[in-house]
Amino acid sequence: MTLPACSTRMRVFLNPPQEGIIATETTILSPVRFLKGVGPKSAGILAKAGVETIEDLFYYVPRAYTDWSEVSEVDRLRVGDRVTVIVKVLSSDLNRWRGGRSVFMAALEDDSGAIFARWYNQPYLKTTLTKGSKIVLSGEVRFDRHARRKEFINPAFELMGEKDVAELVHAGRIVPEYSQTGGISGKRIRRIMKTALDRHLDEVTELLPAWVVKRRSLPARRDAFRDVHFATSLEIAGRARMRLAYEEFFLFQVVVAARRRRLKTREAGVKGYTWDKHEHERFLGSLPFELTAAQNRVISEIRTDIEEPGTMNRLLQGDVGSGKTVVAAAAMHHAVAAGFQVAIMAPTEILAEQHYASISSLLGALGDRIVLLRGGMKAKERAEALESISTGAAAVVVGTHALIQKGVEFHRLGLVIVDEQHRFGVTQRAALRKKGRSPDVLVMTATPIPRTLSLTVYGDLDVSVIDELPPGRTPITTAVRDESGRGRVYDFLRSQVEDGRQVFIVYPLVEESDKIELAAATKMHEELNRKIFPDIAIGLVHGRMKAEDKASVMNAFSSGEISILVSTTVVEVGVDIPNATVMVIEHSERFGLAQLHQLRGRVGRGEHRSYCILMVGRGASDEARERIQVLADTSDGFVIAERDLKLRGPGEFMGVRQHGIPKFAVADLVMDMRLLVNAREDAFELLEQDGALAEPESRAVVDAIKRRFKGRGALIDVG
Ligand code: ADP
Numbered sequence: 001m002t003l004p005a006c007s008t009r010m011r012v013f014l015n016p017p018q019e020g021i022i023a024t025e026t027t028i029l030s031p032v033r034f035l036k037g038v039g040p041k042s043a044g045i046l047a048k049a050g051v052e053t054i055e056d057l058f059y060y061v062p063r064a065y066t067d068w069s070e071v072s073e074v075d076r077l078r079v080g081d082r083v084t085v086i087v088k089v090l091s092s093d094l095n096r097w098r099g100g101r102s103v104f105m106a107a108l109e110d111d112s113g114a115i116f117a118r119w120y121n122q123p124y125l126k127t128t129l130t131k132g133s134k135i136v137l138s139g140e141v142r143f144d145r146h147a148r149r150k151e152f153i154n155p156a157f158e159l160m161g162e163k164d165v166a167e168l169v170h171a172g173r174i175v176p177e178y179s180q181t182g183g184i185s186g187k188r189i190r191r192i193m194k195t196a197l198d199r200h201l202d203e204v205t206e207l208l209p210a211w212v213v214k215r216r217s218l219p220a221r222r223d224a225f226r227d228v229h230f231a232t233s234l235e236i237a238g239r240a241r242m243r244l245a246y247e248e249f250f251l252f253q254v255v256v257a258a259r260r261r262r263l264k265t266r267e268a269g270v271k272g273y274t275w276d277k278h279e280h281e282r283f284l285g286s287l288p289f290e291l292t293a294a295q296n297r298v299i300s301e302i303r304t305d306i307e308e309p310g311t312m313n314r315l316l317q318g319d320v321g322s323g324k325t326v327v328a329a330a331a332m333h334h335a336v337a338a339g340f341q342v343a344i345m346a347p348t349e350i351l352a353e354q355h356y357a358s359i360s361s362l363l364g365a366l367g368d369r370i371v372l373l374r375g376g377m378k379a380k381e382r383a384e385a386l387e388s389i390s391t392g393a394a395a396v397v398v399g400t401h402a403l404i405q406k407g408v409e410f411h412r413l414g415l416v417i418v419d420e421q422h423r424f425g426v427t428q429r430a431a432l433r434k435k436g437r438s439p440d441v442l443v444m445t446a447t448p449i450p451r452t453l454s455l456t457v458y459g460d461l462d463v464s465v466i467d468e469l470p471p472g473r474t475p476i477t478t479a480v481r482d483e484s485g486r487g488r489v490y491d492f493l494r495s496q497v498e499d500g501r502q503v504f505i506v507y508p509l510v511e512e513s514d515k516i517e518l519a520a521a522t523k524m525h526e527e528l529n530r531k532i533f534p535d536i537a538i539g540l541v542h543g544r545m546k547a548e549d550k551a552s553v554m555n556a557f558s559s560g561e562i563s564i565l566v567s568t569t570v571v572e573v574g575v576d577i578p579n580a581t582v583m584v585i586e587h588s589e590r591f592g593l594a595q596l597h598q599l600r601g602r603v604g605r606g607e608h609r610s611y612c613i614l615m616v617g618r619g620a621s622d623e624a625r626e627r628i629q630v631l632a633d634t635s636d637g638f639v640i641a642e643r644d645l646k647l648r649g650p651g652e653f654m655g656v657r658q659h660g661i662p663k664f665a666v667a668d669l670v671m672d673m674r675l676l677v678n679a680r681e682d683a684f685e686l687l688e689q690d691g692a693l694a695e696p697e698s699r700a701v702v703d704a705i706k707r708r709f710k711g712r713g714a715l716i717d718v719g
């Protein structure tokens with residue numbers, strides 16, 4: 001069945017009770033305010049929590065459950081039991097104190113005996129729990145020392161009336177606990193949910209293809225909604241939640257699979273071209289080193305992509321220092337040999353400069369056909385660069401996001417490379433691609449992205465991993481130090497500099513615009529310069545400096561004129577200075593683990609033993625110290641990334657600029673990893689079977705995607 005697009009189904013009575021009256025019937029797709037107990041104000045609050053329709057409400061799943069299903073007789077209660085009793089109110093008493101506080105006490109009994117209960121500050125119970133009313137009450141049995149008797153304090157309860165036990169909501173069952181939202185308490189949501197389910201559960205239809213439900217042994221959608229809210233066992237509730245999480249992942253992965261299919265099968269633009277074998281040997285022969293097995297494997301993966309008629313969309317992951325640049329250079333070499341232009345985009349000017357330098361040396365034969373497009377270029381210089389890009393004289397164009405600005409026109413752009421992809425949003429990636437007619441795209445990242453995230457954020461990309469470092473690297477020794485160790489840290493830096501090595505000291509700058517932090521970094525530079533190391537050349541680089549000034553400090557550091565570089569996090573990405581052996585990170589507790597790992601990767605790139613010293617500030621919590629310790633314990637970027645993701649959550653992990661992560665209502669990117677992998681497999685299979693998503697089963701999926709992900713930040717354009 002396809003549900004109507006409008007939220008209210010109209011029904012015209014054939015024999016209207018009154019002429020001209022059209023009755024509208026509330027359906028599962030109606031706004032929640034059509035539910036009994038939900039006024040305009042509550043509807044507004046719910047909308048903020050992403051709940052607009054009754055169906056959305058069903059996806060508002062409990063954050064936990066309390067198991068009050070064990071029913072006991074009163075005379076068998078023992079202190080500490082967490083149980084339910086079914087009792088009658090014998091007598092009650094309300095005491096009010098000044099300040100509006102109160103206690104309501106009740107004596108309760110069943111056939112076996114009597115027990116007491118009291119509720120603080122709920123005076124209205126006086127009218128609810130009247131003498132003789134039958135209630136179901138759930139709570140922990142306590143012992144009152146003064147009265148020397150057992151009692152319940154603030155227990156959950158529900159009036160039994162004529163109800164059947166199965167109809168209970170707040171007590172005597174597995175009770176769903178909802179997060180309160182705005183001014184709506186979890187208890188009220190429970191009530192509203194019950195009403196909604198009673199009325200509209202029957203309208204719930206399956207939306208997953210039947211083969212998927214069968215393959216994954218999923219509970220039916222209708223049962224899942226019922227059981228995720230009001231289950232008869234925790235296990236059933238858990239399976240219901242799992243099914244809904246799966247569904248969410250599946251819908252999202254269908255979007256991803258459809259997007260990917262579109263990218264792959266684009267007609268126009270760059271068709272596959274073969275890599276000339278001799279060209280490749282020439283390239284390899286020109287390198288100052290042998291490629292690692294991992295680099296060779298990734299290069300052949302890229303080659304396969306390029307030779308195939310479809311467009312390449314590949315993510316290259318490799319820990320810092322694993323040698324991604326030369327892999328990119330191999331792809332560039334062949335693109336240029338086939339007559340195409342290449343664009344490579346880096347997130348910072350410093351990194352763009354560095355790429356320009358390393359690519360110029362790796363692809364030396366291209367000479368001045370390699371062009372650097374900087375932000376602060378003089379008008380004439382810029383005009384010349386743009387001219388050579390548009391005529392095709394420029395073969396390789398290196399730059400920052402200046403590359404995606406208006407006015408940058410390529411002659412025949414065939415390959416786009418985006419470095420440190422996590423610094424760019426999805427839209428920037430797309431903008432660069434649009435500079436050509438469906439060029440091949442290679443995105444590179446040194447932030448090891450946990451699998452869950454790469455399957456969502458980069459789900460439309462093929463993934464290659466360089467999982468091996470070039471030979472001869474010594475592991476980096478990592479230590480955590482606090483203020484009491486500062487003197488010794490400085491002594492150590494001095495000894496390294498005296499041995500001819502170089503040092504980074506990084507100061508955290510949370511926001512590029514943060515003046516206070518900037519002042520702190522500047523002050524530190526001055527102090528080191530004047531008091532601590534007056535005899536050593538020290539440079540300072542930060543994000544607010546002019547591009548030329550930055551570049552000249554970086555050049556002085558890389559040529560060895562400067563021994564110690566004090567900087568804000570601008571050195572985070574890509575800088576390659578093999579003689580630098582010490583990375584000191586001030587206030588390391590303010591950074592995420594993945595970011596610290598990145599910074600650490602700036603050292604250990606040469607033949608000398610390297611060190612990373614993580615300074616923790618006075619105010620750092622024990623928790624923060626513990627977190628930092630992870631870095632000292634492992635150098636595996638993926639382990640660190642998983643830990644970081646768990647500690648900080650996906651949004652924070654990816655940084656504010658990343659827009660690709662949808663908000664899932666039920667699924668949890670960290671906990672439900674296995675589900676995601678399964679859902680992805682199934683979604684891709686669906687697209688294999690029905691690429692146009694035109695079959696009735698697929699249409700139901702597409703409709704559901706439109707309803708589920710509206711305004712949730714996912715890039716939804718299914719087909
Ligand atoms: P990243 O993956 O962090 O971008 P780079 O591409 O900057 O790493 O490479 C780090 C360093 O390792 C560079 O100095 C590079 O020349 C060197 N390198 C890359 N591949 C190899 C290799 N196979 N053997 C030796 N050195 C290599």
Ligand code: MG
Nearest residue numbers: 324325446574
């Ligand atoms: Mg790099």
